[in-house]
Amino acid sequence: MNNADARSELARHTGDSKVASKTVELKAELSIAGLVKAAIEYTMSKCQPVDPESPASSTGDYGAASSTGYRGAASSTGDYGAASSTGYQGAASSTGDYGAASSTGYQGAASSTGNQGAASSTGNRGAASSTGNQGAASSTGDYGAASSTGNQGAASSTGDYGAASSTGYQGAASSTGNRGAASSTGNRGAASSTGNQGAASSTGNRGAASSTGNQGAASSTGDYGAASSTGNQGAASSTGDYGAASSTGYQGAASSTGNRGAASSTGKHAVALASGFGGRAMAAETGAIVLVYRNDDGEVVHIRASKVGENGIKPHVFYMLNADGEFVEA
Numbered sequence: 001m002n003n004a005d006a007r008s009e010l011a012r013h014t015g016d017s018k019v020a021s022k023t024v025e026l027k028a029e030l031s032i033a034g035l036v037k038a039a040i041e042y043t044m045s046k047c048q049p050v051d052p053e054s055p056a057s058s059t060g061d062y063g064a065a066s067s068t069g070y071r072g073a074a075s076s077t078g079d080y081g082a083a084s085s086t087g088y089q090g091a092a093s094s095t096g097d098y099g100a101a102s103s104t105g106y107q108g109a110a111s112s113t114g115n116q117g118a119a120s121s122t123g124n125r126g127a128a129s130s131t132g133n134q135g136a137a138s139s140t141g142d143y144g145a146a147s148s149t150g151n152q153g154a155a156s157s158t159g160d161y162g163a164a165s166s167t168g169y170q171g172a173a174s175s176t177g178n179r180g181a182a183s184s185t186g187n188r189g190a191a192s193s194t195g196n197q198g199a200a201s202s203t204g205n206r207g208a209a210s211s212t213g214n215q216g217a218a219s220s221t222g223d224y225g226a227a228s229s230t231g232n233q234g235a236a237s238s239t240g241d242y243g244a245a246s247s248t249g250y251q252g253a254a255s256s257t258g259n260r261g262a263a264s265s266t267g268k269h270a271v272a273l274a275s276g277f278g279g280r281a282m283a284a285e286t287g288a289i290v291l292v293y294r295n296d297d298g299e300v301v302h303i304r305a306s307k308v309g310e311n312g313i314k315p316h317v318f319y320m321l322n323a324d325g326e327f328v329e330a
Helices: 032-046
Strands: 002-006 010-012 019-021 024-029 056-058 064-067 073-076 082-085 091-094 100-103 109-112 118-121 127-130 136-139 145-148 154-157 163-166 172-175 181-184 190-193 199-202 208-211 217-220 226-229 235-238 244-247 253-256 262-265 271-274 280-283 288-294 300-307 319-321 327-329
Touching (some): 199 208, 253 280
Parallel strands (some): 056 073, 082 100, 100 118, 109 127, 127 145, 172 190, 181 199, 199 217, 208 226, 226 244, 253 271, 262 280, 271 288
Antiparallel strands (some): 002 024, 064 073, 082 091, 100 109, 127 136, 136 145, 145 154, 190 199, 217 226, 244 253, 253 262, 271 280, 280 319, 319 327
């Protein structure tokens, strides 16, 4: 193919694009290679930088994926990988071992499913989930949720209305926002809810549940567990054997239903209940205790209640019932 220039006056056809000239000068020849090169140069001249709203994906080991635009997504599926989505409504997922996923935008979600992984979502209404062993999940935004289901994992939700759940052994769940909930179902786990109207639950043996906000609730259902409620009108419940329940707030309630458990209610006008075999109860001034005596078969023989200051009940002293149904210091 040649590059030609007309050297005389052109004659044009009115019906189409045809032209004619008496003299034509051939200036250069265009080869197929030249055409391809020109096409590439033209295409590259029209290219734009990578769209920051596009998703990023890294599937190889040691890889990293980052999506910083709005409504973006980042995914890293290889071992030791990292995925980060910092835009609004973004999502980050890292499924490989030792991976980390972070979503800092509003309504974002971060998920790390590999062993020893970590997931963090700091935006409002975000969610973070880490399902691998020894993983950690943290959601610090309002309405957020954090879940760690692996052994020895930790879940933390610090925003209002947030929820934190750790279902693995020796896991910990913490929710510090108002009306939040923390749940730890593994043995030796700990659940803490420090916001008002929050709830903390520990269902494994030797676990601990703590609720420090007003009108909160703490529950420990495993043996040797402990439940503590320090806010006003809060409730603490320990249902396992040898467990302890403590309520220190105003008009709070502490309940220990397991065998040889202890219930302590030290707030004003609060009540402590111990209904298990060999249970003990203690209350402060203006408080009350409720005790049950059971025989060796676990049958209820006596149940008795008293306000502090009556029936010889002294404040801040643990009592239990004897075989005759009388209060005795324990």
